[in-house]
Structures are given as structure tokens and as C-alpha cells.
Amino acid sequence: MEQQVKILAVDDRYENLLALNSILASPHYDVIGLQSGEEALRYLLKESADHIAVILMDVQMPGLSGFETVELIKQRKACQDIPIIFLTALSTSIEHVLKGYHVGSIDYLFKPVHPEMLRKKVDAFVNMHLNHQKIKLQSELLQKRTLDLEETNRKLAEAEEKLKQQNVLLENWVEERTSELVDAHQKLLKSQEHFKKMFMLSPSLMAIRRLPDLTYLEINESWKQYTGYGDEIIGTSMDLLRTEQGEPMKCDEVIHNLKVRYETKSKEMRTALMSTEIIDIENESCMLQVAVDITESLRFEAEMARLAQLNLVGEMAAGIAHEIRNPMTTIRGFLQLFRENDGRMQKQYIPIMLEELDRANEIITEYLSLAKNKQSHQHPDQINRIIEMLLPLIQAEAVMSGKHVQYQMMDCPVIQLDDKEIRQLILNMCMNGLEAMSIGGKLRIETYREPEHVVLLIGDEGTGIDEHHLEKLGRPFFTTKDEGTGLGLAICYSIAARHQASIEVQSSPKGTTFYIRFPVLVDGADS
Template identity: 75%
Template structure:
């Protein structure tokens, strides 16, 4: 079917439209069936009139009749040239025929219509429509070509004028470029001289190799000093340095990298570390590979030693903390025993109770310290975090009520987690008590759980004065505390428990309070 050609058939009776469709059925055009004048007008407002070859209009229709509809159609400029054929079975008088021609039709057919006659008329209008479209297209094409030709002539005239001006500018440009090329050549020579000096005297290991066959063109003094190889490498493609990436795989020679940590073996079979960077450069119109390596062997040794010393320092701090915390109860017990020895007094029960309490205190400190161990055995089971919190809720609320503070729980539904019930209870209780102790009377503590990004989040917020910035990096360190009578082990234990559950702790703090986020991963089924 050819695109774009349409026949509008307008009749209020559906059977007449079926008859017209049957008579005019063709692959050369579309028949659009409409049942009222109003539908015709709406269609012409909605669709383009350029593809309508003819309108077959019934005269007698309810609402707008055929004559009134055609008058309205002809008022639109875009529809004035559409051929219209009136079809009627009633109005056969000459007055109606003349009225049809007067309102703008070009033919008037009476029903019953001869099928072949109607088909021939419609085919003629379709051919005429195509002919007009072709003429219209060719006319528009000719106008376009004329405009293009006129614009081309104008451009040629302007181009001729510009060409003359450009010839003058070109002569001036050639003179300026010649001078610039001379200057550029001098700068290039200086640049090459600078590069050569920098290459030779650089403390970095530097080598230049052809990219085509990886033969060495040049190596600098630092390369020779660190590797032990000399000029014997020049002109050869042997990979004298057995470079390994940090992950252990061989480094590709043409791989462009920036500060890649590598290991290389020297002529004396010593393994050293370096940061490798490579770049493709042009030397005398030939692609070459520039390899630059910074030897970091000594730096890594220093870093290892510094890390070892830092660990020893931490151990010393922890040992001092343990000694300080345990010395207090030991001093109390020693004082009582010394008193009884010197006075020959009989040991009274109340003093025995005090000494037992001091011993228990020392034992608790040791127990808490041992609970920091990462290799401590845990007994995880599938548990609902909310149920653990609910069992602690009365205890936390009672602790808050004694100090005139308030606790609010917002627990959303969440899946089961692999948890050690006893350890999680200790973590929640420690963090809630820390939050309560950080607030003045009347403060609010909020405990919340929710699911986010395949994690169950435990959020504990207080309205205290916040944590000083210089203390943030020390959070979780054993024996670090800002309390007057604290051991500094409570929060450290919380961090240790969280680490054993692979649950990272995030802290947000300001002057209006502190919030801890503990994120537990949801087990995959």
C-alpha cells in the first residue's frame, strides 16, 4: 500500500460506509470512514490535509448536513483545494445540485451509485492528487535549488573576497611561523638538553625501550646503581629486571601504569621494592616506552619498623593501664592485711567483705581485658536483634529512671542474624549505659533498628555534649576513657564484640549529641 493517500468517506449510515469500502477497496490508498460532519471537522483539525485525495460526502446527515460541513471545510485555507463529491439518494433536484457546486463540491452523484463509475472517478482524483503532490514537490525543490544557487553565488563572491584577504594573511602568517619555528627548534634543543640532564642525574631508576621490540635505548645512572647492570643492557631486549606486580603476576612491558608497587630482582639476586610508572613517548618519530621507578625498599623497612614500634608502644600503654587499674584494689587489700599484722587485731567480717570486693574488682578488670581477645570463642545462633533488645529494655529503662533520663525504643521488623546472644547483650548494655552517663538529667536516649542495604542497623543516639575531635581516633582503644572512675574497657569490648560479628561501627558526633551505628550483615540463605 502506498503511503500518504487517503479517501474520506462520510455517511451517517454504517451500511453505506461498508458499501463504499467494498467498492473502493484498493491497495493504492486508505479509506477513512466517518459518520458525521462533526467527525470530519475534528479529523481535519487533527490530521494533515495534504494526503487527502478526495472526500465522498453524504448530503443528508443528522446534525451538520453535507452542505454545511463543506462550507466549514472550505473556510480553512489548508482544506480549500480538497476535491469533494456529494452522494445523495434524496436531493436530486437541480437546486440541490447547484447548491452542492456552490458550496465547493466538484461532482454530485446520486444513489444507487454505479460502482465502476465511482471507482473510476476516485482513481482519477487519486492520480490527480499524486500529480499535484509531485508538482508541488518539484516546485518546492526548484525553489530550494534556486535559493541554494543564490546562496552559493553569494558565498562564491564572499569566498573570492576572503581568498584575496587570506592570501595576504597567509604571507604574513608564513613569515611569523617561520620565525616561530626557528624559536621552537631552539626551545626543543634546550628541552632535549634539559631532559637529558634530568634523565642522567635523576634519583629515580629510568630506562627507555623501543616499543616495537623492547630493546633498551638508554638507562640512567640510578638504574645502573640500583640494579647492578651497566651498559651491557643497551641494544638488547632481555628483561634484566624480573618485575613482579604487588599481587605477584608479571608486569606487562607495554602496560601504562602510575605508581604501581612492584618487586624487582637485581644482578646480585637481591629482591627490592619500587613504585613503577610508565609512559609512551616519541623519540625521532619512533614510539618508545619510558620506565620510571622509585626504589622504596628502605622506606618499607622503616615503615615496618615504625609499625612494630607502634605495636610495642600500644602494648606498653595497655600494660600500664592494667597495672594502674589492678594496683588500686591490690593496695587496698595490702593495707588491710598490713593493719591486721601490725595491730594483732582479729580480722572482722566487714573488712573481709571489702577485700573480697576489691579482689572481685581486679578479677572483673582481667575478665574484661580477656574479652577483648579477637580469638575468643563465640557461639553464634540465628537470633532476632529486636528480641535481645526487648529483654534488656526494662533494665535500661530502670537505669535511666534512676538518673532522671528517658529511653525511647523504635524497633522495625528485621530478619534473623547470626549472633552470640550473651555478647550482643553486653554490647547493647555497655553502649546504652555510656549514652546515659554522657547526658545530664532530662536527656533522651534513642535505640533504633532498621534494615538498610542488606544490613540490619542498630542505632543508639544520646543528647550529651558530644565527643571531642581529638578523642575520636582513640575510641575503642583499651584503657582510654574520659570518665573519672572508668576503666576504659567498656567501649573497647563493644568494638571487639562488633569485630567478631563482622559489624562495623560508625560514629557521628557534635555538640547536640553522639550517634553510634552498628551494621550487622544479613546472612545469605
């Protein structure tokens, strides 16, 4: 479809624009009515001037006059060649006509405009515009063809030059190719020699086996040293690999760092990390097996773990001794006093002694609650129900210390819980959070559902936990308080472990948040 030629009609009176549109009505023209000089300038800034054949401009308009508008239009390079016809009904003086021509108009018509004359003038300018567009297009095509021809000539020249260079190169190709083949052969021999040295001298156990029967083609010195087998195994398909349970296994696929066991010639079972790759040797598919013996490393790690456990036991023993020694010292002092007073004991001392004994018993009871094998009576339950029962107690404790409790409990599915242990966990963590905050602080308690977990969130607005203390959280007898046994949080971790739950801690100077994630029952139903 042929694109319409645009004609801009600028007049502040709408009826004049309707009249112009009626006079110039044509399927080939798109008459665009604009009611001010400012509107005309905005239109020309946004639209391309290539399709505008002529502008019909009223002289007298509020705001920018027609003369001022045309002066601004002509300052824009893209619009300098657009013909402009002034239309006016006010002044027919020669001064105004000359001013119109001076600012850049092509013609100057007086209203009322003769329709046929205006139509003829516009048609003439449109034809001039179309011819100009054709000439411009032909000029662009001619310029493009000229450039294409120049590019073709340049390519022909380059091709001719390349042909000469190729003729020169072709004369020396045979000699250079022969030299390259000789160098490549020498490099291949060196590469094979390097690979042979790396293979034979590698500290890892290495063997090359033919696929698919896994016949041994080559083994290195480390393989011989660790397994005890020598060249007698070459040509056989004996497999020394065993599973971690000691069952024979056939390693005929690509693996990376798989933990395996292997049997030596002396029937010793050792452990290694095995990796395999499929390689081609003389167009034959082979398996390269590389194993790193970690037997001694595992023994060392086991010994280090044992020593770490002994160290932890020592720390716990020291903690118990420290915590129990205080009440025992008190009781011993009173018993000494009792002996020195010929068996007479003042009644007010007896409650103190009983209180100290109860304190020692409480420490021992809390310590025993850390045991992993402690019996836990778990049954399907709602964690929200337990929190709702404890909320009055937690809120009362918060009010007494000038703090606040915020809670939000989402719908959560039933999970396996020990009611008594979960109460202890929630109370311990909430009391710790309240103690960590100053007056006005807020304790957050939330529950929500994750795809595979029910999450209990307990957060405070305290000063946070030092980074070097975070890794010690949950360790028995570790505490940052001036008073306390350091068993409260350790008991929480033990309770979580008996519920197969995990505890994640996020701490900053703005507070500490604990996330306790309980596994969802496989057949549990949402509440």
C-alpha cells in the same frame, strides 16, 4: 490556516454581547465578549494588540464607564491605533458624541444599532486593519532587505580589504615560514636536550622499552644505581619485575602507582610504585616505565607501626597497673593490719578484701575480653530479638534516673551473632548513653536495613564528645568519666571486630550517636 481577526465587544449586558456576536458572525472574525471596562483592560494587558481590528465599547457600564475605559486604553502605546466605536442607548446629545470623539473613538452609534450598518462599519475597519498589517509586514520586509543589503555591502568591503591584506601577507609568507621552521627545529633540539637531562637525572627509576617485545632502549642513572645493572641490559628484554609474592611479571600495559617488587643484580628484592605510559619515539611505539623505590619508606613505616604498638602496650600496661594497684593497696593495708594484730582480723574487713580481689579479677577479665583471638560462639540470629529481651532492663534503668527510651526496630535479616557478646555491647553503649544525659534526656535505639548491612543505632542527648577525644574512643583505659576503668567501650569495639562489624560515631553538643553496621549473611533470609 489564516489567523482570525479579533473584535472586542465590551458591554455589561450579556444579551447585548450575544446580539453583537450574532451580527458579526464570520469565520474570519473572532468576537470576544467582555462585560466590564476592567475586564477589557486586563485582556489588553495580557494579549497582543496586533490582531485586534476594532473595539465596540458600551458607554454606560458599572465601575469604569466606556469613556474612562477608552482613556486608559489610549494611554498604552501598543493600543493607541486600535479603532474604537462607542455604542449607547441612553444619551444622544452632541456633548456625549463629542466627548466620545475626544477620548479617542472613531465612531459613535446609538442603540438599537442597525445590523447591516454596524456590519459594514466593522468590515471597513477590519479591511483597514488588514491593509495596515500588510503595509507593516511589507515595511518590515523592506527594512530587513535593506539591512541585508547593507550587511552584504559591508562584507564585500571587508572581503576586499582582507584580500588586500592576504596579498601582502602572501608576499612575506615564505620568508616567515622558513624562519618559523628554523626556530621550531632549535626548540625541538632544546626540548630533546631538556628531556634527556630530566630522564637521566631523575631520582625515579626510568626506562624506555620498545613495544611489543619490551627491549630496553634507554635507562637512567637512578635505574642503574638501584638495580645494579648498567648498559649491558640495553638491547635485552630482561624483566626484573616480580609480584608481591615474588613471581615474575611482565609489565606491558599502562598502569599507575602499582606496587611491585624488583630484583637487583645482587638478588636483593626491593619494592617500588610503578607507573607506565605509551610514547612515540621516531614513529616507534615505546613504553616509558617510571618507578619510585619505597623500600626504605616501608621499613620506616613498619618500624613506626612497631613503635606505635609498643607505645600502646605501654599505655595499656600503665592502665592495668593503675587500676589494679588500688585494690592491691587496700588488701596490702589490711594484711599489714592483720600482721600487727598477731594474726587477728576483724570479720568486717574480710568482705572488703574479697570485694577488692573481685574488683581486680573483674578488671583482668574485662581486659582479656579485648583479645582478638577470644573464642566467639556466633550463630544466625535476629538482633531485634536480643534488643527486645534487654529493653525492660534498659527502660527500668532509664526510669530510675529520670530519663526516657525511644526505640524503633525495622524488619532486619538474620545475621551471625554471639548472643552473650551482643548483649554486653548493647548494655554497655545504652548505659553510657544514659549516664551522658541529664534528667529528661531521651535514649534512641533503632535498627534498620542497608543494602549490605544491618544497622544498630544508639544515640543520646548528652553534651557530646570533644573532637580531640573522638579518635581515642575504643582505646583501652581511656575514659572521660570520674569513675570507671575505660574498658567498656574498648570491649564494644573488640566485640564488633569479632563480628566483622564497623562502628561509626557522630557527635555534637546536642548528643552522640553510634552506628554499628553488621554484615548481612550471603544466604540470609529477611525476617
